[in-house]
Amino acid sequence: MLAHALLGGVIYGCYFALVGLGLNLVFGVMRIVNLAHGDVLMLGAYAAFFLFHLFGLSPFIAAPVVIVGFFLLGLPFYYLVVPRLALAKDAEMLSLILFFGIQQIIEALAAIAFGSSERSIPGRVLGIGPFHLLGETLSRAWVIGGAIAAAAVLALYLYLYHTRSGLLTRAVMASREEALASGIDMHRISARAFAIGLALAGLAGVFAPFMLGSVTPAMGTSVNLAAFAVIIVGSLGNPLGTVAGGLIYGVGLLLMQTYASAWADLLPNLLLIGVLLVRPTGLLGRRVRLA
Amino acid sequence: MSPEPPPLLAVDRLVKRFGGFRALDGVSFSLKAGEVLGLVGPNGSGKTTCINTISGLYPPDGGAVRFAGERLGGLAPHRRARLGINRTFQSPRPFASLTVRQNVALAAAYGRRHGAGGTVSLAALLAMLELDHLADRRAEDLNSAQQKQLDLARALATGPRLLLVDELAAGLNPAELTRMAERLAALARDGMALLVVEHLLSFLDRLTDRVIVMNAGREIFEGTLAAATREPEVVRVFLGSDHAG
Amino acid sequence: MRDFLAVGLPVVVIFALLPLIYANQLLLFNFVLFLILAQGLNAIYGFTGYLPFGYVGFFGAGAYGFALAVMHLAAPPGLALALAGLAAIVLAMILTPLLRLSGAYFAIANLAAAQAVYQVIANPALQEITKGPYGVSLASVFAPRLSYGAALLILAGVFALVAWLRHGRFGLALQAGRDDPVSAAMAGIPVVSARIIAWLISALIAGLAGGVFAWHISVFYPETAFDLSFSIFAIVFTLFGGAATLTGPIAGVLLLYGLYNLIGISVPQYFQLIYGALIVGLVLFLPRGLASLLQRRGIDVP
Ligand SMILES: Nc1ncnc2c1ncn2[C@@H]1O[C@H](COP(=O)(O)OP(=O)(O)OP(=O)(O)O)[C@@H](O)[C@H]1O
Ligand SMILES: [Mg+2]
Numbered sequence: 035m036l037a038h039a040l041l042g043g044v045i046y047g048c049y050f051a052l053v054g055l056g057l058n059l060v061f062g063v064m065r066i067v068n069l070a071h072g073d074v075l076m077l078g079a080y081a082a083f084f085l086f087h088l089f090g091l092s093p094f095i096a097a098p099v100v101i102v103g104f105f106l107l108g109l110p111f112y113y114l115v116v117p118r119l120a121l122a123k124d125a126e127m128l129s130l131i132l133f134f135g136i137q138q139i140i141e142a143l144a145a146i147a148f149g150s151s152e153r154s155i156p157g158r159v160l161g162i163g164p165f166h167l168l169g170e171t172l173s174r175a176w177v178i179g180g181a182i183a184a185a186a187v188l189a190l191y192l193y194l195y196h197t198r199s200g201l202l203t204r205a206v207m208a209s210r211e212e213a214l215a216s217g218i219d220m221h222r223i224s225a226r227a228f229a230i231g232l233a234l235a236g237l238a239g240v241f242a243p244f245m246l247g248s249v250t251p252a253m254g255t256s257v258n259l260a261a262f263a264v265i266i267v268g269s270l271g272n273p274l275g276t277v278a279g280g281l282i283y284g285v286g287l288l289l290m291q292t293y294a295s296a297w298a299d300l301l302p303n304l305l306l307i308g309v310l311l312v313r314p315t316g317l318l319g320r321r322v323r324l325a
Numbered sequence: 326m327s328p329e330p331p332p333l334l335a336v337d338r339l340v341k342r343f344g345g346f347r348a349l350d351g352v353s354f355s356l357k358a359g360e361v362l363g364l365v366g367p368n369g370s371g372k373t374t375c376i377n378t379i380s381g382l383y384p385p386d387g388g389a390v391r392f393a394g395e396r397l398g399g400l401a402p403h404r405r406a407r408l409g410i411n412r413t414f415q416s417p418r419p420f421a422s423l424t425v426r427q428n429v430a431l432a433a434a435y436g437r438r439h440g441a442g443g444t445v446s447l448a449a450l451l452a453m454l455e456l457d458h459l460a461d462r463r464a465e466d467l468n469s470a471q472q473k474q475l476d477l478a479r480a481l482a483t484g485p486r487l488l489l490v491d492e493l494a495a496g497l498n499p500a501e502l503t504r505m506a507e508r509l510a511a512l513a514r515d516g517m518a519l520l521v522v523e524h525l526l527s528f529l530d531r532l533t534d535r536v537i538v539m540n541a542g543r544e545i546f547e548g549t550l551a552a553a554t555r556e557p558e559v560v561r562v563f564l565g566s567d568h569a570g
Numbered sequence: 571m572r573d574f575l576a577v578g579l580p581v582v583v584i585f586a587l588l589p590l591i592y593a594n595q596l597l598l599f600n601f602v603l604f605l606i607l608a609q610g611l612n613a614i615y616g617f618t619g620y621l622p623f624g625y626v627g628f629f630g631a632g633a634y635g636f637a638l639a640v641m642h643l644a645a646p647p648g649l650a651l652a653l654a655g656l657a658a659i660v661l662a663m664i665l666t667p668l669l670r671l672s673g674a675y676f677a678i679a680n681l682a683a684a685q686a687v688y689q690v691i692a693n694p695a696l697q698e699i700t701k702g703p704y705g706v707s708l709a710s711v712f713a714p715r716l717s718y719g720a721a722l723l724i725l726a727g728v729f730a731l732v733a734w735l736r737h738g739r740f741g742l743a744l745q746a747g748r749d750d751p752v753s754a755a756m757a758g759i760p761v762v763s764a765r766i767i768a769w770l771i772s773a774l775i776a777g778l779a780g781g782v783f784a785w786h787i788s789v790f791y792p793e794t795a796f797d798l799s800f801s802i803f804a805i806v807f808t809l810f811g812g813a814a815t816l817t818g819p820i821a822g823v824l825l826l827y828g829l830y831n832l833i834g835i836s837v838p839q840y841f842q843l844i845y846g847a848l849i850v851g852l853v854l855f856l857p858r859g860l861a862s863l864l865q866r867r868g869i870d871v872p
């Protein structure tokens with residue numbers, strides 16, 4: 035049982051790393067808290083659902099469609115909202131409230147358009163039969179969701195560390211002031227990071243029906259809390275710290291579900307509060323955020 | 326031989342680190358009531374850090390600050406204010422959404438030193454710092470020279486015995502400079518001790534002839550301003566910067 | 571005091587008289603409830619700048635404090651209400667370390683805390699004590715007119731409190747600490763303890779609101795008492811009208827909650843859409859609320 039929980043935890047951990055990844059990238063680059071992150075994920079899940087039920091497209095096809103689509107939507111959206119926000123004195127706090135408003139809009143529109151009933155995609159579309167790994171039998175859908183998430187994390191790593199645009203992105207993350215002074219086109223880099231953040235959330239959404247259960251317009255808030263727990267445990271503003279956060283979260287969640295299932299829902303919240311109070315910089319972080 | 330009373334402020338081998346970097350690297354000096362000490366040095370030499378540490382914003386990483394003979398240790402800034410230590414800020418930090426009068430009244434209400442009594446009335450203080458006609462304006466609507474005056478008014482409202490002044494002269498016009506120098510000199514005559522950080526040496530020259538020169542967190546010279554300008558090391562340090570005064 | 575007499579008291583009196591001419595007492599009660607909650611949130615957000623997304627946690631703690639006092643101690647409503655306030659204060663004390671966090675970190679941690687309290691109370695494992703997810707019924711103390719009156723009393727108290735915060739020394743000190751904690755400390759203000767006091771006051775207000783809510787509706791579920799909408803509404807109403815004023819949150823509640831009841835009840839999504847758009851518009855174009863329209867012209871908004 036322990037081995038199963040640990041293995042499942044690692045798989046879930048990869049997935050939760052993906053859930054937090056985009057949120058953390060956006061925060062790292064823009065110092066903006068995208069409270070609508072969970073709702074973007076929800077939209078990705080609905081996209082996968084409708085692509086499957088209306089056109090019979092499997093999530094493997096939905097994934098690239100969602101990634102490209104969300105990326106392309108993210109660019110204009112950035113220019114519409116963020117530059118204006120950045121003018122304000124207390125941009126971080128205002129961003130929180132602003133994206134909270136955007137979250138409400140998305141949630142309302144989704145409820146109006148899709149209704150509030152629970153939607154799902156049958157697990158067999160990802161392949162039939164259980165999956166054997168290290169002597170444990172696991173759900174095939176889980177393994178695939180986890181593997182795709184790991185691939186996405188790796189892709190972001192390659193982008194950040196092995197492309198020119200990624201280098202500039204990291205420069206902005208390290209110090210906005212210095213990046214600005216050195217003549218980097220801040221808005222272009224930020225817009226790209228923002229759009230990538232949305233695309234990553236969308237991708238996580240495509241596999242949400244298999245990893246998180248059924249999909250509803252109101253799922254955003256709980257996804258957000260999980261995502262915040264993951265990135266705060268990892269390290270805010272450091273996208274790759276998200277992986278550590280995701281793994282701790284995933285293993286913790288599965289252990290709780292195995293040994294104390296009644297209290298498993300408490301985990302993200304307690305983890306989040308605990309880490310914030312003990313080490314507000316995240317387990318891997320160094321930036322101090324005390325009042 | 327009558328025993329010398331302890332100095333009002335005694336800073337002893339003070340160290341302040343940021344990460345591995347020593348912003349203050351063993352600074353020592355002392356200051357008596359009614360005395361004015363100038364603190365000069367190039368940008369980043371640790372002057373503001375020195376004021377911040379004395380006023381309690383940073384806990385020191387080594388050394389000690391003694392005030393009226395008492396070791397301050399980790400005493401919180403608001404308690405130091407009530408003991409009679411106050412300061413201005415290099416870039417003014419008013420309570421932006423409150424009025425000028427409220428800014429100063431709060432400091433008088435919360436920060437007044439025990440035993441300071443009602444030395445100066447609020448109205449007199451505002452008048453002295455040329456803020457009386459602005460009393461009901463929000464602090465954020467003031468220009469930066471006025472905000473500096475407000476910073477000083479707020480510090481004085483607590484009735485300090487020791488005033489730490491961080492680059493008050495920058496941005497004042499010649500007439501304002503003269504009045505400001507006279508004001509600070511008058512405070513010292515009334516017994517207040519002043520530590521004055523200043524790039525503008527001509528301003529400092531009107532207040533005191535005793536200065537400390539800092540570089541890279543260390544004190545490299547102590548003596549008169551005139552002697553400092555003749556000291557080769559001081560000249561070398563300042564020629565490296567564009568603020569030779 | 572002037573603000574309270576000019577603005578607060580008339581609102582209380584109007585809501586005391588309205589039941590004589592308007593029959594929907596539940597709706598009137600909800601207005602009073604949101605007036606209380608918006609001012610309670612104002613006390614912490616408006617005066618210290620800390621935005622508690624999990625404000626509903628104190629409301630729920632109050633509602634359950636009231637319910638548990640009635641169910642297990644057979645407490646009379648007055649005592650149960652006091653215990654509701656106490657429950658919220660105790661929760662706030664446990665959560666004081668959150669005040670060490672700044673900005674978004676505080677808001678999110680507070681939201682997580684509210685969720686955690688909900689998950690504990692709604693947990694089937696605690697059914698013996700809290701009735702878990704099955705909700706509580708307090709028919710024995712049901713008294714809609716009395717509880718409406720109690721809500722009005724609380725409202726009057728909360729108005730007086732906010733009026734005092736606006737002009738009293740303590741409230742100004744809080745605002746100074748919000749504007750600049752460093753220079754506030756140099757002005758001798760004990761910024762941290764002042765914030766903690768504001769935090770406890772704000773929690774107490776939400777706890778009392780939760781208690782009187784439990785009393786008034788008498789049957790409710792954990793997801794009703796911990797409905798995130800309470801936080802959301804309180805935040806939106808306060809921001810919309812203008813934080814750190816007495817009038818702002820009142821205007822926010824009357825206008826927006828009025829609008830909500832005109833269009834919202836049957837299709838809440840449409841209202842959610844509208845207030846979502848309102849928030850976005852506010853942040854982008856009017857971040858300090860309606861009151862700032864007047865304040866910008868140099869008019870002091872009570
Ligand atoms: N809070 C801080 N965190 C990290 N480094 C700091 C901090 N405050 C100051 N420093 C560093 O300590 C050094 C001394 O800074 P300080 O502000 O004391 O210099 P200064 O002498 O006042 O310079 P200036 O004339 O420019 O005001 C600088 O290198 C600065 O970058
Ligand atoms: Mg300085």
